[in-house]
Amino acid sequence: MSQTEQETAKPKRHRWDKINDYRKRCGDCGMLADRRPHPYRRQWWTEWTLGEKSWNTLQGDKTPPCQSKDEDRQPQDEAAAQ
Numbered sequence: 001m002s003q004t005e006q007e008t009a010k011p012k013r014h015r016w017d018k019i020n021d022y023r024k025r026c027g028d029c030g031m032l033a034d035r036r037p038h039p040y041r042r043q044w045w046t047e048w049t050l051g052e053k054s055w056n057t058l059q060g061d062k063t064p065p066c067q068s069k070d071e072d073r074q075p076q077d078e079a080a081a082q
């Protein structure tokens with residue numbers, strides 16, 4: 001019935017907050033992204049860290065999806081509607 005439900009199925013993008021030139025943090029899921037100089041080549045690589053998990057472009061990873069907990073979000077509109 002509800003067509004609006006499909007909108008919540010979109011892949012979630014990180015909300016990056018810049019910490020410094022080489023590090024940023026997602027305000028939604030807390031993932032850290034570090035930009036680092038490549039040890040052998042004149043290029044940069046990126047490492048993402050979330051808890052004990054990590055990804056990096058050296059091994060061909062792409063930016064992992066945002067894993068913020070939308071399910072835990074409280075319906076705050078209910079009280080305001082009273």
Ligand SMILES: [Zn+2]
Pocket residue numbers: 013014015026027028029030031065066067068
């Ligand atoms: Zn995120």
